[in-house]
Amino acid sequence: MxxxxxxxxxxxxxxxxxxxxxxxxxxxxxxxxxxxxxxxxxxxxxxxxxxxxxxxxxxxxxxxxxxxxxxxxxxxxxxxxxxxxxxxxxxxxxxxxxxxxxxxxxxxxxxxxxxxxxAVVYGTSHIALTRRAHLAAGETLLVLGAAGGVGLTAVEIGKLLGATVIAAASTPEKLALAAQYGADHLINYSVENIKDRVRALTDRRGANVIYDPVGGDVFDEAFRAIAWEGRVLVIGFASGRIPHIPANLALVKNCAVIGVFWGSYSMNNPLVLGSSLETLLDWYAAGRLKxxxxxxxxxxxxxxxxxxxxxxxxxxxxxxxxx
Ligand SMILES: NC(=O)c1ccc[n+]([C@@H]2O[C@H](COP(=O)([O-])OP(=O)(O)OC[C@H]3O[C@@H](n4cnc5c(N)ncnc54)[C@H](OP(=O)(O)O)[C@@H]3O)[C@@H](O)[C@H]2O)c1
The missing domain is CATH 3.90.180.10 (Medium-chain alcohol dehydrogenases, catalytic domain)
Known part of the structure; x- marks a missing residue:
């Protein structure tokens, strides 16, 4: 072969x-x-x-x-x-x-x-947003790298779960794609400050859940836009820099920083991975995922x-x- x-x-x-x-x-x-x-x-x-x-x-x-x-x-x-x-x-x-x-x-x-x-992109976003962050309908979800592999699925699943989704990405073309997938608000982080825009869009409350596959400077800015009792999902470091988390801000915001490693479920809890994928395949068959x-x-x-x-x-x- x-x-x-x-x-x-x-x-x-x-x-x-x-x-x-x-x-x-x-x-x-x-x-x-x-x-x-x-x-x-x-x-x-x-x-x-x-x-x-x-x-x-x-x-x-x-x-x-x-x-x-x-x-x-x-x-x-x-x-x-x-x-x-x-x-x-x-x-x-x-x-x-x-x-x-x-x-x-x-x-x-x-x-x-x-x-x-x-499997990888939908599986990661589904387990991250449901099992790890318990994203609830009516909450605000900020997705970084929102037109990338995992990012776009987080936008799509976030909308299916009833969240208000803020998509953040580096170009107008990438943001237009996130909008097609249902994003309610768009931030171009090449030219806009993430914290200022999120606070303006949420009456200064911040985002309840932040989904971050990018890391680096984008994480540093976004972390300051987390809401009280928010959850920050650490998905990846596509920017090439692993950020350091300011523990004092986690204390002040009562927020949780939550790691997600989708592949590790195959060894530690394959039933979770299998049932998540079955749900996602059902959603696909029902025309709910594109x-x-x-x-x-x-x-x-x-x-x-x-x-x-x-x-x-x-x-x-x-x-x-x-x-
Ligand atoms: N935790 C897990 O289980 C899990 C599962 C799958 C993937 N991941 C991780 O998640 C990250 C994204 O994966 P993906 O498949 O979504 O990749 P992708 O399709 O390439 O998306 C990554 C996004 O990151 C942004 N980005 C910012 N700086 C970048 C840089 N210097 N180089 C490349 N991209 C940059 C880009 O969006 P903008 O141009 O809009 O900034 C890009 O769309 C990776 O670190 C990957 O390892 C983790």
Whole structure:
């Protein structure tokens, strides 16, 4: 089979395509004919050796796929050969075949490109906003990086949960996309001060929940706009700087700073992850979610797909088509 290979730490442009041996599923594993692989912020980091997981060389990047089940190990009962599924893996997704322990059937109406970009971003935002932040109808949600992969899904799910959503992003085009997904108010943080605008939009109360996949200066400004008894969701550091949290402000605002690591549920509490994804797939089947895929790339341009994400050029999801 064909697979993208990382043979040394480096820029995504150093990735190569090679023919590699096929795979056999072990007891609890599912072998999938990959049709599409969603690109995530973690992918270029893993290729550069800057991600917490550092697989041995050569390895194939790619952590979420969609495709058809080819074979299952003895212990697998919830999917069968021929099923259309989305799946999560530690790495290995940018290949014609992958084996994994986590796969879920997808609705007939969901195409493989959409399915390949669904689990990580919607799963992260759903667990963050419901289980972690307990976002309630009528509350105000501030989403930073609101047109990015996770950000746009936070806007969409925030609206479904009945929140007033303030979307913040770096360009008018990105904000226009967030508005299409239901954002009530828009802040361009390239030219506007986040704290001043949020306070003006909320009668000086601030945002009840802040969803932050960006970190850096954007986090520093936004943290000062949290409401009394607010919740700040630490999702990621796309800006490249991990912010320091001023503990005195947390005290004064009675606020909670809440970490979210979606992937850790697969080891610590897979039932939560599975039931969240089932809810999201039901919402999709009912027409309540409209995943935004801004661009697809063929397998031999997987490196370019990663570079587009890392360079802030993408909106919503970027997906690599494999078959
Ligand atoms: N905690 C979890 O479980 C979890 C799950 C998935 C992803 N994440 C993390 O969340 C972050 C975003 O992931 P994503 O898939 O949404 O990525 P993405 O689609 O690239 O979105 C990231 C957004 O961050 C903003 N940004 C600001 N400075 C940036 C910079 N220097 N480089 C790139 N982007 C920058 C961009 O929006 P503007 O241009 O509007 O500023 C961009 O749209 C990453 O750190 C990722 O690792 C965490």
């Amino acid at each position: 064909k697979a993208v290979l990382c043979t040394q730490w480096g820029d995504p442009s150093t990735l190569v395509i090679a023919d590699v041996p096929g795979l056999t599923p072990l007891n609890d594993e599912i072998k999938i004919a990959v049709h599409a692989c969603g690109i995530n912020f973690a992918d270029p980091l893993m290729v550069q050796g800057q991600y917490q997981l550092k697989p041995p060389f050569p390895f194939t990047p790619g952590i979420e796929v969609a495709g058809e089940v080819l074979a299952v190990g003895n212990g697998v009962e919830h999917v069968r050969p021929g099923d259309r599924v989305l799946a999560i893996c530690n790495y290995g997704g940018l290949a014609e075949e992958v084996v994994t322990t986590f796969a879920l059937p997808i609705p007939d109406t969901m195409d493989y490109v959409t399915a390949a970009g669904f 995943p935004h895929i801004s661009r697809t790339y063929p397998l031999d341009q997987a490196g370019a797909a990663m570079t587009a994400l890392a360079n802030r050029q993408a909106t919503g999801k970027v997906v690599v088509t494999v078959r």
